Amino acid sequence: MREVSSPEFYAMVDCNNFYVSCERVFDPSLEGKPVVVLSNNDGCVIARSNEAKAMGVAMGEPAFKREAWFARNRVRVFSSNYPLYGDLSARVMRVLDRFSPEVENYSIDESFLFFKTKNISELLDVGAKIRSTVYRWTGIPVCVGIARTKTLAKVANRMAKKTPGCSGVWMLHEPGEIQACLGRVEVGDVWGIGSRYAGFLISRGIRTACDLARMPGDWVKKNLTVNGLHTVLELNQIPCISLEQAPPPAKSLVCSRSFGTRIRDLESLEQALSSYVQRAGEKLRRRGLSAGAVQVFLATNRFQPDPQYSAGSCCSLPVPTSFTPDLQRSALGLLRRLFRPGFQYQKVGVVLLDLGGPGSRSMTLPFLDAGREEKEEQKALMAVMDTVNARYGRDTVKLAGAGMGEKKWHMRQKRLSKRYTTCWEELPVAR
DNA sequence: TCTGGGGTCCTAGGACCC
DNA sequence: TCTGGGGTCCTAGGACCC
Numbered sequence: 001m002r003e004v005s006s007p008e009f010y011a012m013v014d015c016n017n018f019y020v021s022c023e024r025v026f027d028p029s030l031e032g033k034p035v036v037v038l039s040n041n042d043g044c045v046i047a048r049s050n051e052a053k054a055m056g057v058a059m060g061e062p063a064f065k066r067e068a069w070f071a072r073n074r075v076r077v078f079s080s081n082y083p084l085y086g087d088l089s090a091r092v093m094r095v096l097d098r099f100s101p102e103v104e105n106y107s108i109d110e111s112f113l114f115f116k117t118k119n120i121s122e123l124l125d126v127g128a129k130i131r132s133t134v135y136r137w138t139g140i141p142v143c144v145g146i147a148r149t150k151t152l153a154k155v156a157n158r159m160a161k162k163t164p165g166c167s168g169v170w171m172l173h174e175p176g177e178i179q180a181c182l183g184r185v186e187v188g189d190v191w192g193i194g195s196r197y198a199g200f201l202i203s204r205g206i207r208t209a210c211d212l213a214r215m216p217g218d219w220v221k222k223n224l225t226v227n228g229l230h231t232v233l234e235l236n237q238i239p240c241i242s243l244e245q246a247p248p249p250a251k252s253l254v255c256s257r258s259f260g261t262r263i264r265d266l267e268s269l270e271q272a273l274s275s276y277v278q279r280a281g282e283k284l285r286r287r288g289l290s291a292g293a294v295q296v297f298l299a300t301n302r303f304q305p306d307p308q309y310s311a312g313s314c315c316s317l318p319v320p321t322s323f324t325p326d327l328q329r330s331a332l333g334l335l336r337r338l339f340r341p342g343f344q345y346q347k348v349g350v351v352l353l354d355l356g357g358p359g360s361r362s363m364t365l366p367f368l369d370a371g372r373e374e375k376e377e378q379k380a381l382m383a384v385m386d387t388v389n390a391r392y393g394r395d396t397v398k399l400a401g402a403g404m405g406e407k408k409w410h411m412r413q414k415r416l417s418k419r420y421t422t423c424w425e426e427l428p429v430a431r
Numbered sequence: 432t433c434t435g436g437g438g439t440c441c442t443a444g445g446a447c448c449c
Numbered sequence: 450t451c452t453g454g455g456g457t458c459c460t461a462g463g464a465c466c467c
Binding site for chain 1: 445446447448449
Binding site: 038041060061063064065226227248252255256257262302 | 450451452453454455456457459460
């Protein structure tokens, strides 16, 4: 007789208000107070403490509309500090590795852990242990949701976060309980259902996750593509989305920023783009990749009522490369073609495409590649530049095109906390 | 009189995630 | 004045081929 294999479960571990929690680890005076973290460029709110949520601060709200209100209500406001958050994220994930050999680090503040067990009640204890250990060792509070599929584990995590007194761990296993919970989850809060699909579904009377779970598969596939079908199957405890322990190699790489002020002249755009290409080249080489194509896009402020302009274009490179000057030449050529005078530009960006490892070749005939492989001296030059910049700070050595003078295109970051974990010069001095 | 059909590749656009 | 950045995947439709 075949042995019946143990049931499989996913635990979704999600850090609570992650960026706010990171700020609190190094500044305990923020505990119990309303705190928000802003996006790049101090544009909009991307993380809120529970106190800020309770006061009605919405996710994605433009910061400038709330500026006076924040001051009046003593809300502590921070620019986002990604070096700090990335470092704390890695610490949390190292702790999670102790609880399962199969872990997927899904985003900066979320991981899926995979378990096989016949002892289902034991899973709740494991969840509680994860929570207490992560908090004790990193200072970051987390919630844990457990279920047979990733989509249901996300729902369970949501229940863990929203249900007072459940001590931060929630398991969805019994069909009756699953159905009851799904009836309380709005369809737009289901993982995989964004605002467009939510609007479409609600307009057809499908309001809750439970409503969605009951829809016929062919209707779902026709209207929400095969991805939507997977979501519906997962809500019904049929696993479709598997654990991805090793992330598949990246296919593209983006570097773009909004400007601190609007830009009208090509020269400033060229400077900004050059510095983004430089950044993109560093990322590329750090991952040991080269790019086969370059794309550039630029845009004016889409929120303005008057006519706006946005455009993008790409070109393939004669041979895949990670040599910044070659990437820059292509990118600037594209930018000059896309630029239209008379607009106030808000943003420019570069995308590196067709990424490949060191062995990858362009899609041309082999003899066309002869003598065009990336030259050794180019690699050596980039290696020196990266080493110097890593040691003495970003942009110690840079390309001339990135500009030496005033950078009117720079981001705003007025309320940046210190890089407590990643920059020794900024550590508080002990007294 | 009256102009196939199926397969593949590429791209743009639109959806999603955090 | 002022609204993030970095990714992936799917589909429709056109071009092209035989």
